[in-house]
Amino acid sequence: MNSSARSRYIKIAGVLGFIILAFYFLSAGGTSSVTSVVPGTTKKNDGSCTRYVLMIDAGSSGSRIHVYRFNTCKSTPELEHEEFKMKKGGLSNYGDSPEEAAKSLDELMEVAVTTVPDNYKSCTPVAVKATAGLRLLGQAKSDAILAAVRTRLETKYPFPVVEGNGVSVMDGSDEGVYAWITTNYLLGKIGGPDKSPTAAVFDLGGASTQIVFEPTFPNLKGGGMPEILAPGDHHYDLTFGGRSFDLYQHSHLGYGLNEARKAVHKAVITAKFGEKQVDSSQPVLNPCIAPGMWREVNVDGVKINMTGPPHSAATLCRSFAESILHKDEDCKLAPCSFNGIHQPSLSKTFAREDVYIFSYFYDRTQPLGMPSSFTLEELKDLAAKVCEGEAGWKVFSSVKGALEELRDRPEHCLDLNFQLALLHTGYDMPLHREVKIAKKIKGNELGWCLGASLPLLEKNSGWKCRIREVGH
Template sequence: MFFTTRSNNYDRLEGGLGPGRTSRKVAWKKFAMGGAVLIGLVWFLGPRSSVDLIPDLPPPGLEDAFPPIVHIPSTTTSSPSEDDADKTPATSPSSQPTLVPISPETDPDLLKTVHCTVPHSPDLPLVQYALMIDAGSTGSRIHIYKFHNCGPSPTFEYEVFRMTQPGLSQYVGFPATAAESLDPLLDEAMTVVPQSLRKCTPVAVKATAGLRFLGPKQSDDIINAVHQHILDKYPFPFPEKDGVVIMDGKDEGVYAWITVNYLLNTIRGDSPKDASPYAVLDLGGGSTQIVFEPEFGDEKADEGLKEGEHKYELEFGGAKRVLYQHSYLGYGLKSARASVHRVVQFMDSLRPGKNGVIDSMRMIHNPCLAQGTVKKVEIPMGEDDSVTVTMTGSDVGSFEACNRVLELVMAKDDVCELKPCSFNGVYQPSLMDAFPTGKTLLLSYFYDRVTPLLTADLSPDHPQPPMSISTIATLARQVCAGKTSWTEYWGEYPEVMDELEGRPEWCLDLSFQHALLVLGYEFGDAREVQLGKRIEGTELGWCLGATIAMVGGGLRCRV
């Protein structure tokens, strides 16, 4: 049987367009041409310094497609690798109770729960497990969740998390190999889930940005191979629909919003009546999402949330909610890097005597790399062609100069067909009007890039102190200024120095995050936000929210 991977928005996403946009691709060359003079005069004509070339290692081939699974000794996780695009962070208020038991190691009986002795409904088991595989752009991760049925709906107890690399999208042309790459994750589930419950433990595989970028035929081949492989080798049932799919970007954001606010106890049936849900901003490698519940006072009631795919009506915890959501495919951290490098290379090709020709032997000065650093960058030249160039931050790298490049990448002046817009021509109600004082939680790459530089002794399982968005700009200035600046601010932290020296794009990453929040979403620099990774050992992101929806849909067992 053929299992389609397309959601309603698949064709738009496949073409590089976010949900709700008109059918047009962003012509980055047009924006680059328009801004060439603006940026070029600032940093192309400045003094240059000589920098030794530092070659990157070649990308791994299929011979490296089966690295050992990354084992994490407890249910809490360490941060996956630097280019892991879909990591999920968290924060939690001190009032959030610890869930007991918190791991299989402290669970007195995997078949029972400490919360009750009989289920709320005789038709349900006392406990049940569910498996969610996040097939991200650079790796696949399994979340093994335990729930109990002491109440009218399944209640989350704890999770076990494991990951492996690379992601499914790296197996183009080898769908069977792609399917087999998930075996270490599913084998882990076989060790956690009691044998008597395996045939009633649903499994879902949801691919995100990585497979969205592949063509329909290539992604469908991988999705079908994964579905059949799990069906043939493992006892776990698939849910009635959407067992193995490419997830719509809007669902990714909304599920992350559910996860965060479920764990922070702002949307559950037992949540305090005055609890206000957090806005959730998730930054992955290939895409970024924003989800919040707009507030329209009486004077703004006539405006409300306009109709469109950005509008997401949700019934959860006994309440009906109307959310604003949008997923920007092509504005994840890795995609933003690629866009910046293309703009910089294109502008360099406009210099006198270049005539638009790429010289792979010549050093290209890039203001979004930290001063004194060098990076080999692959520039796409067509569908199946690319050229590798060497870029350097030289003495031109700086937060301010990088921001001028990011103004082009963000397409802030794109046509706004439905006003008001955030960036890239996308409708978004003003956060100043519709979410003026609400709390905001930043996930994934936001956490991974900012928290190492704060140097505070903070646990990822506990709340990070609120900080102003201007803190990100301050960190970006310090990082972009190069090693002398690093030594001044982080000289006593050798692990931070090692990270900065090994990653020239940290300057770009921080500058882009600030631009996304301030230039893109139009938060004020003084606005406070929180960073997070986990809540009481539970990874944040979309997985728990999607799993809660899956187990709440009824129990379906394999014969």
Template sequence: MISPRSSNYERLEGGMGPSRNASRTVPWKKIAIAATVLIGVVWLFSPGDTSASGWMPKTSDSDIDIDPLPPAYTEHKQPDADLAVPTTSAAAPSVRPTSYESDPDPSKTVYCTTPQNPSSPIVQYALMIDAGSTGSRIHIYKFHNCGASPTYEYEIFRQTKPGLSEYAGEPQGAAASLDVLLDAALAHVPPALRPCTPVAVKATAGLRSLGAEQSAEILGAVRQRLSTVYPFPIAEADGVVIMDGKDEGVYAWITANYLMNTIRADSPKGASAYAVLDLGGASTQIVFEPLFDASKPDSALLEGEHKYELQFGGRTHVLYQHSYLGYGLMRARKSVHRLVDFMGSLRTTKAHEETGNPCLARGTKRVVEVETETGTKKNVTMVGGDIGGFESCNRIIELVMAKDAICEVKPCSFDGVYQPSLLDTFPNGKILLLSYFYDRIHPLLPTPPPRLTISTIADFATDVCLGKPGWEKRWSGNTVALEELEDRPEYCLDLTFMHALLRLGYEFQDARDVEIGKQFEGTELGWALGAAIAMVGGELRCRA
């Protein structure tokens, strides 16, 4: 059904994005940025006191660099969408279980009493472990085989932190960190089905950044522990791997559009697939299905790694996808802090002086770790002060985005990456924002949530960057939002970066509607379900 691609992560840089040719190997922005910065120093950091006098110090923000995805959120339901209804002669049940708790018998299914294919089990479980940059998560999926292909029923989700990349040099410790997740699988998968329940561990951008040698040691230890301690068979193809960024994005696209009922064989005629934008800690992905005007010259998706042909639901989808390593939210923070520190060093030679950072909310302070050009690390005290603000922060982020990078194949989005114009090829399609987009925006929304546009994010960023006076003016009485913002100086940076990514990077219009999602009817959105569908749709081998 789906042909997963093999990993080629070794070609990706550890810095600000994937190269388009072999000569671009500098892991940080080109030295030419320094010239731009020198010009901007005077107007960007206009006269203003950068001392801490009268400013509220940060009290606690120790979790900010490894910011875990929240353990649970309220479902974000979309209209007129439902999960798969299998093709079977059995009558559809009046009550469909949507969770482990509502399932009358996890070893059976309510949809039929025998599988359509006698050689297939009536119930099939699959385990997908997402080894991300900020933590590891397990998705325990239940499928049934009442129809011609496995049909998804529900998910059990658990997570732990830190991620595997925090165990550099400790491969056995990395492998053991997954025990709490695999023990959850043992608790929920019926014993008789465990030998035929495939497990896959797919690491993403965080582990890529460790380099081939250290990441291979960790993955080897994980594979060894899975095969010797647990009863689940490791998936034959790409069972324990660093997942290619292209697969990460495409699988997220499959998950969302499968659940939203836009790409299945039983989807409504003319259903339009969502564009899916996923923002992780170390990387960000965009996947959409561009539509070209055949009457215009050169109106087709150019050949290249960005092109992904997918057979799904009886249709061929020609997708555009790109994964930007280095443009995840945590990496964006590091890049901004590093640039601010460099610019601050041009203004003073005094040791231990606090550095003004326009991307911290006004009245806040934070000690950040900055990596120097030589690879060493230092702690720098940064303050928002009177210079903090959306507009001034946006100027910094514009430099980080590398919008003016050389575009070898036009049109480009940012960092010199080819991308068909969204205005021309996806002018009216729906847009779904996942992961950190949801985590930062959702707590700030009122109840009921209003129409959400690109400009809404800019409006939020403007008030968040103003500090407490701005928070209390916009979110007066909204204790959830105020508690979310408290002691989070970089919320200003996060929202400003998100807006810049969408508006400047991808060139969505400010008035464009967007949707955010974390779960859909109890199922986590993201790449994991799409990868699991591919896994159970392939050849499965049980353990003896």
């Protein structure tokens, strides 16, 4: 797919020109004054300015609903409130039962039914975007599940379902770019008067990981640096809030945390048995399991007891994690990050700007007491301490819930070493580089959902009010 086919133009700055007041048949009498979240001004909510959007994130490890309320009476919509709920177990868990997959979203939709006022429901669009987990099921099963989900939403609930790709498996490039929009929108770096450099986003899911940033190419004569971002599938042209952005993006399918675990375990088995038949009758020492712990894993259909070594082997674990990145893969368009994928050098094109890492990056570090920003060197130290096992965990006793987290997760050593390998070896970030972890910004969840919801405030964005009422 060429670059122009991938271009997306999300023209939020012109949203007011597209909004037809007939969409709003509501009076302001039933609403109260609220404080705008983004940008940071306070404004009373007029009922004719209020819009709701429902976005369901059907991820590989669970599904989540975001109920957004916007104030659209400004050049850029202001996010006023968000309701969020998640449930464990993704749609991909129901590969052979599409109807059950659709029913699994009912508890999430009840949040929308309860949150959105009745007189707004018929003009509140709902979209379902599945991510990498459903892609791994194969197209036939994936299509059957998505069709069942659409049917249930259209027949059971009062909300208009976005047509076309409103219930679909989201392209990996869109997933990353929408997360980038969410982050920078909430930070006030896009969609407002601030023209400061944008932040990069690194999102680590269960089945895939995304990287999106806006590289700059200084004109260094004789230095061999390209003056612009090379064309290709990685190049994403974005227009947002009256500004244009040339973004680098890539979604690395198979390098989410759950898939990385499988790959590391398989690498350990291959190193031990080679081409020989795997002997599952005895435990296998795995340097990525903490000492004194064990975990039964399935490797190519064989159940194996992975047991931690007598002493910490964090360095060896990181070596296995680095091996699955395939840094030596043929690089057809230099420079490359890993697995032969082109990526501009972060140290040359994005050396000082903010880097936000979230999802599993956050989930594996914040519960252990890591601050909101830290260097990769500090992440390395954390991984080494976790890999010591119970004997080295006394330092975590002052962090509420940390010891329970570690004792319940034998693969925490693996998870942290993979994250370090991905950031340092895969993306070639120096150990002194600082990153920021976050689950929310200004009280709002990070991820791609908000960025994907903003375009649904435009006219002709693929949905219509189910009922038009006049005279209210």
